[in-house]
Amino acid sequence: MGTEAERRKQMRVKDSVVVITGASSGIGRATALAFAGHGAAVVLAARREPALEEVARECEAAGGQALAVPTDVADFKAVDELARRAVERFGRIDVWVNDAAVALISPFLETPLEDFRRVLEVDVMGYVHGAKAALPRMKEQGSGVIVNVSSIVGVVPQPYTHAYSMAKAAIRVLSGSLRQELMLEGSRSRKIKVTTVLPATIDTPFFEHGANFTGRAVKAMPPVYTPERVARAIVNVVRLPRREVIVGPLGRNLLMQAKLTPGLVEKMMALQVDKLHLARTKPAPATDGNLHQPASGTGSVHGGWNGKRRTAIRRAISSAVLAGVVAAARRERR
Amino acid sequence: MSVGRLRAARFVTDFDSSVNMVRALGRFFEGKDHRGLSIGPGSRRLANLASSPPPTLRRLSFNGMGAAQGIPLDRARLVDAEEIATWATQHYRRGPYDSAIIGSGSGAAVHLAAALGAPFLPQTTLVAVKDVATHPDEPVAAMHTLAPTTRLIARNNPDCSVYHMHDPAQDRPMLQAMAYLRIKRLRLGRAYERFLEERLSPGATIIQLECRRTWRTRTVGDRAYFQFGAPGGVSEEEYHDTGERIAEYLEAQGSHRRNWEPPEVDARRPEAEWGWDPVLADDIEALAQRNGYTLRRLTMEEPQDLSPLVADFHRWWYQRLGVSSGRLLAESYVQWDPYWVLRLGAVPFWLRFNMQPSYEELRRYLDDAGPYDHIYLNLFSQGLWSPGVVPLEQWRELIESKAREHAEIIGVDENAYPLDIGGTMRYQPAFEALPFRHPIPAPLTPEDIDAFLDESSKEYPRLGWK
Numbered sequence A: 001m002g003t004e005a006e007r008r009k010q011m012r013v014k015d016s017v018v019v020i021t022g023a024s025s026g027i028g029r030a031t032a033l034a035f036a037g038h039g040a041a042v043v044l045a046a047r048r049e050p051a052l053e054e055v056a057r058e059c060e061a062a063g064g065q066a067l068a069v070p071t072d073v074a075d076f077k078a079v080d081e082l083a084r085r086a087v088e089r090f091g092r093i094d095v096w097v098n099d100a101a102v103a104l105i106s107p108f109l110e111t112p113l114e115d116f117r118r119v120l121e122v123d124v125m126g127y128v129h130g131a132k133a134a135l136p137r138m139k140e141q142g143s144g145v146i147v148n149v150s151s152i153v154g155v156v157p158q159p160y161t162h163a164y165s166m167a168k169a170a171i172r173v174l175s176g177s178l179r180q181e182l183m184l185e186g187s188r189s190r191k192i193k194v195t196t197v198l199p200a201t202i203d204t205p206f207f208e209h210g211a212n213f214t215g216r217a218v219k220a221m222p223p224v225y226t227p228e229r230v231a232r233a234i235v236n237v238v239r240l241p242r243r244e245v246i247v248g249p250l251g252r253n254l255l256m257q258a259k260l261t262p263g264l265v266e267k268m269m270a271l272q273v274d275k276l277h278l279a280r281t282k283p284a285p286a287t288d289g290n291l292h293q294p295a296s297g298t299g300s301v302h303g304g305w306n307g308k309r310r311t312a313i314r315r316a317i318s319s320a321v322l323a324g325v326v327a328a329a330r331r332e333r334r
Numbered sequence B: 001m002s003v004g005r006l007r008a009a010r011f012v013t014d015f016d017s018s019v020n021m022v023r024a025l026g027r028f029f030e031g032k033d034h035r036g037l038s039i040g041p042g043s044r045r046l047a048n049l050a051s052s053p054p055p056t057l058r059r060l061s062f063n064g065m066g067a068a069q070g071i072p073l074d075r076a077r078l079v080d081a082e083e084i085a086t087w088a089t090q091h092y093r094r095g096p097y098d099s100a101i102i103g104s105g106s107g108a109a110v111h112l113a114a115a116l117g118a119p120f121l122p123q124t125t126l127v128a129v130k131d132v133a134t135h136p137d138e139p140v141a142a143m144h145t146l147a148p149t150t151r152l153i154a155r156n157n158p159d160c161s162v163y164h165m166h167d168p169a170q171d172r173p174m175l176q177a178m179a180y181l182r183i184k185r186l187r188l189g190r191a192y193e194r195f196l197e198e199r200l201s202p203g204a205t206i207i208q209l210e211c212r213r214t215w216r217t218r219t220v221g222d223r224a225y226f227q228f229g230a231p232g233g234v235s236e237e238e239y240h241d242t243g244e245r246i247a248e249y250l251e252a253q254g255s256h257r258r259n260w261e262p263p264e265v266d267a268r269r270p271e272a273e274w275g276w277d278p279v280l281a282d283d284i285e286a287l288a289q290r291n292g293y294t295l296r297r298l299t300m301e302e303p304q305d306l307s308p309l310v311a312d313f314h315r316w317w318y319q320r321l322g323v324s325s326g327r328l329l330a331e332s333y334v335q336w337d338p339y340w341v342l343r344l345g346a347v348p349f350w351l352r353f354n355m356q357p358s359y360e361e362l363r364r365y366l367d368d369a370g371p372y373d374h375i376y377l378n379l380f381s382q383g384l385w386s387p388g389v390v391p392l393e394q395w396r397e398l399i400e401s402k403a404r405e406h407a408e409i410i411g412v413d414e415n416a417y418p419l420d421i422g423g424t425m426r427y428q429p430a431f432e433a434l435p436f437r438h439p440i441p442a443p444l445t446p447e448d449i450d451a452f453l454d455e456s457s458k459e460y461p462r463l464g465w466k
Helices: A004-009 A026-037 A047-060 A076-090 A112-142 A162-185 A227-239 A250-259 A262-275 A307-333 B003-011 B017-029 B043-051 B053-068 B073-078 B081-089 B108-116 B139-156 B189-199 B234-242 B242-252 B278-291 B303-321 B338-346 B355-366 B394-401 B423-432 B444-457
Strands: A015-022 A041-046 A065-070 A095-098 A144-149 A192-197 A217-218 A244-247 A278-283 B097-103 B118-122 B122-130 B160-166 B180-186 B201-212 B214-221 B222-227 B268-272 B294-300 B325-333 B347-351 B373-376 B404-410 B464-465
Touching: A015 A026, A015 A076, A015 A112, A015 B464, A026 A041, A026 A047, A026 A095, A026 A227, A026 B189, A041 A047, A041 A076, A047 A065, A065 A076, A076 A112, A095 A112, A112 A144, A112 A162, A112 A192, A144 A162, A144 A227, A162 A192, A192 A227, A217 B222, A227 A244, A244 A250, A250 A262, A262 A278, A278 B073, A278 B122, A278 B139, B003 B043, B003 B073, B003 B081, B017 B108, B017 B118, B017 B122, B017 B338, B043 B423, B053 B180, B073 B122, B073 B139, B081 B118, B081 B122, B081 B189, B097 B189, B108 B118, B108 B338, B118 B189, B118 B294, B122 B139, B139 B160, B139 B180, B139 B214, B139 B222, B160 B423, B189 B278, B201 B278, B201 B303, B214 B234, B222 B234, B222 B464, B278 B294, B303 B347, B303 B355, B303 B444, B303 B464, B325 B338, B338 B423, B347 B355, B355 B394, B373 B394, B394 B404, B444 B464
Parallel strands: A015 A041, A015 A095, A041 A065, A095 A144, A144 A192, A192 A244, B097 B118, B097 B201, B160 B222, B201 B294, B325 B347, B325 B373, B373 B404
Antiparallel strands: A217 A278, B122 B180, B160 B180, B214 B222, B214 B268, B294 B464
8 A cells, every 4th residue: 555655654553542532423433443443442432421331342342442431522621531541541642533523403593502502512612622632642742643523514514504514614624723733833743643534424323313403304315425434534544644534435526516616516505405414204303412411322333324235336336337338438449 | 377376286285174165166156166176076987996995005095195285394484374375365256256254164154155256265274294203193292293393384474373283083094194284374464455455346245254163282382383183073172081982993093002192281272273363353354444344253163053054044045046945965074066056956064074073963953954855965084984983874864864855975985985085086976966957046145144044033052143
């Protein structure tokens, strides 16, 4: 993989210490399992202790060491304590994955302000707290990687998720600012990398747990990718840090289209959310979801949106189309 | 046709009582009948075809009809009561009309309006939204699940209140895939005002039709309410305190529940479908005063209370015209047809539904009224044996015991009833097949109601005519 110079630059994931916020479910959980599977020590943070304990057991079974630290990322003291306990147990922090997020989908005027603020507290300030807790330790070590999980909706906004999209855009800006600041600080800080991951729609319980005041059930908007795919991307970006990584080819296409025809993409996104993200036949009660209280249960990686199956079907169709195009081209040449 | 009218036509529900009043009267004024609820054909063959599959398939068809009637949830924000009001007024010819009826829905009022040549403007219309998320027997969950949509429509229509009506007894097949949201006007609005100002003749009479039926409700938002149950075969009390009969019904329907646990109620309010909300009266009175119209109030305690008066009024009218008044045509729910009632010279008696209270109402009427030579009865099918549905045999016994010459249930597939899904295509051909014909008489005036009541020896204690 890559040149010799690149190989030398690559960070060793095995035996590294990785702190992951939002580790009780979805992308965070898949990421914890992926790092543990590569032999990393993982420090797991989320609000749900039973879920974290379960993830810790799974990580240990996958081959890594694990420490569960129940944490509300909106509380800086709790996040700093998380960093302290990671260092106390494993001696350092090599990777900090900011992934904890809550969602709120609601017509703007129906959105309670306190819920709007809570999303920003968790989804923006939670990341700020993570960076503020991790950076001093990384600077002391002289190295480290901060991975901020954003979303393609941080680039192409969607209706009804104002706070969430704002937060995801803010995360991207936070990453950029931190990168610039670290660059300006000189050679020692330059070894600290900040990277942003922008997933497309991922098959996680996120949609089910979010606050919803639209009156309509929330569905994962196709195409849906697996959380394992994002986890792999995060592990890879830690090995070879890059500014930004988009997960999901259609997400990449969307961002490209947004650069070329921003107005059209904005309209398309609005219609897609209205027709595909929100159910048209399944009403839903108003709920503040897991904004203020964590969801019950032990959590899970997947949300039941068949991301794996859908990816397999997409690949099969793409392969068939490609094969057809190749066959047609050959016939044409004859 | 304007986009608004097209949209309103998509938003109204084809089996709604108010919608069928408007459609039937609009077509009547054009000399047309109400075949197939004015949207489909009247055809015995098609009706028989529709009712020929086995009961399970027919039940699924009723469910499917509900699913087809509901608008997708993303369209709920576009529901505009003013567009629906415009849609209603556009069913009527230019006029001028000497009278108009506005207010509560009633099948008897359809015939009264036809007799007076009066258009009817409904206070309440039904908008059905698609709902595959709730269970008919979980009213609290249904209330919470639909509350955002109920509130949304109420918020977008500040001149209206919105009632989420949830009736797992009578509307069960429909509830499988849709929810009932009834929009009740609290202000006249521009469309009704313009219609009344521009299409009535000078000195015309506005008849305000008020059904005083109230029901237990729960507030879910500003002008947004939830109503569990509706008038029919189950009493209001029984909806809220279920017993053995409901347990048996739920078991027969394969429900996981053996009782209903409706939400706490906070007030009695006008019944969602038939009830009159008096808030609208101020606007009507002001408009009548402004335009020099006479305002008359026709009040009733229950939706069906108007049926005996309208039947007797027709009898009185036919006697004046020298037409035999010995033929009674009992219609149920929205399977009415003012055109054929008058062409046949039949006395119309409207049954709100096919349930025990309607049966009792007809029995009481036939006990009190002068004898009829011919009695014809048509019954609406709602897709299941819900509590209180009266078997055909019992209906037949009643009409046969009261008719002097002939009694018959017409336009009903007796083997399929009450899952006679073709019934809506069969009632009009059945009316048309009856062997009587008369020219449509010239319309009456509201003063004729006074004259009739003056001449009548009969009391209508549950009605008011002021």
